[in-house]
Amino acid sequence: LLLHLIVIKNTLDPVWKAFTVPLVSLCNGDVDRNIKVLCYDYDNDGGHDFIGEFQTTVTKMSHASTTEVEFDCINPKKQRKKKNYKNSGVIVLRSCKIIRDYTFLDYILGGCQLMFTVGIDFTASNGNPREPSSLHYINPLGSNEYLAAILAVGQIIQDYDTDKMFPALGFGAKLPPDWKVSHEFAINFDPTNPFCSGVEGIAQAYSSCLPHLRFYGPTNFSPIINHVARGASQALQQERAAQYFTLLIITDGVISDMDETRHAIVAAAKLPMSVIIIGVGNADFAAMEFLDGDASVLRSHTGEEAARDIVQFVPFRDFRNAPKETLAKSVLAELPQQVTQYFKQRNLSPSNQAAE
Missing domain, CATH: 3.40.50.410 (von Willebrand factor, type A domain)
Incomplete structure (x- = not known):
């Protein structure tokens, strides 16, 4: 489990700042390994509400090096209950680059x-x-x-x-x-x-x-x-x-x-x-x-x-x-x-x- 916590307050359309993460920590260096991303609605009391999740790979995310990539944020419980459920929001990846960390x-x-x-x-x-x-x-x-x-x-x-x-x-x-x-x-x-x-x-x-x-x-x-x-x-x-x-x-x-x-x-x-x-x-x-x-x-x-x-x-x-x-x-x-x-x-x- 890799936790990267960034809280964007007082908006329903958050824009997260860019961040870097070692490839080994993210996917053990395997760019085709499945990565699950979970998104929560932050609460001050710690009872954060689950919004949804999606799965991807570094290979798929790397497409954002040239154009934006979108992922449906899915809440499995809502998906099972609602017949016409599409998503609980869309995560837009604006940029993703693999940069070699030279020594x-x-x-x-x-x-x-x-x-x-x-x-x-x-x-x-x-x-x-x-x-x-x-x-x-x-x-x-x-x-x-x-x-x-x-x-x-x-x-x-x-x-x-x-x-x-x-x-x-x-x-x-x-x-x-x-x-x-x-x-x-x-x-x-x-x-x-x-x-x-x-x-x-x-x-x-x-x-x-x-x-x-x-x-x-x-x-x-x-x-x-x-x-x-x-x-x-x-x-x-x-x-x-x-x-x-x-x-x-x-x-x-x-x-x-x-x-x-x-x-x-x-x-x-x-x-x-x-x-x-x-x-x-x-x-x-x-x-x-x-x-x-x-x-x-x-x-x-x-x-x-x-x-x-x-x-x-x-x-x-x-x-x-x-x-x-x-x-x-x-x-x-x-x-x-x-x-x-x-x-x-x-x-x-x-x-x-x-x-x-």
Whole structure:
């Protein structure tokens, strides 16, 4: 028994809203299996009056994909008692479509590339990278929390991009030769080609750039979010499920441009894009939790709601003593759903026949 309850009050000619139901739940995937539909007159006291019923199949209902289909609503008791009984009403099916529910794997096999970008926090609150107390200090084992986060996430996500060339950006530091602060710079110092070869290339560029930066501030996220959003906007023009952009921001503290960041995320929610934030160190990450709209819908400072939740925040400290696979699993937990949700909202199927 499948119950789909929609009550239309105060009318003898109800019009029900469209709804979706899994084919497996409706008919166990058998489009020729009989389905009985029962219609009741709703009563507030729960004593609903039976109006009538009809039987059909998904195959018959699918005819409504091109033209309306009508079903006589029959009350068997009245049919037996009344000689000239025709029906107790007519159910008109205005539209019925079978839509394939594509999975994340369908889109990947269909040729969708995950375009991965890293954004790294080089603000002064991280500490002098030459001092062991700094979050950017590379220990004798050649690691720190920034590198650990890059490798844990990047080594998983790079397998979903064929060329494995990833932009790596920094923010919150002063750059040579004029030592002006920048919130959107290539860590390989090549603004025309900020791409690094694989996750190892990102790690190498990160380690190499540290001695050449002067950590400064403030902690502004919006420039890097908008940077990736520009690429996602171009992908949007293709009208194909060909690319989905993922920005990994690694940061140690409180966001300085919260209004601008909220605005940037709300705008990015309309694009094929997600934002992953990993918090390193022991700072208060309450603002990051706010951006991760699991508890409530994120709004821009003007009140506009995000079309969908695209932010996932994870504090690195929760995984310091765990295998890197555990961090990656938590960080990427929402990404498959965000990818499929976006393409479904835009009615985009996987790009090629590999997913069929």
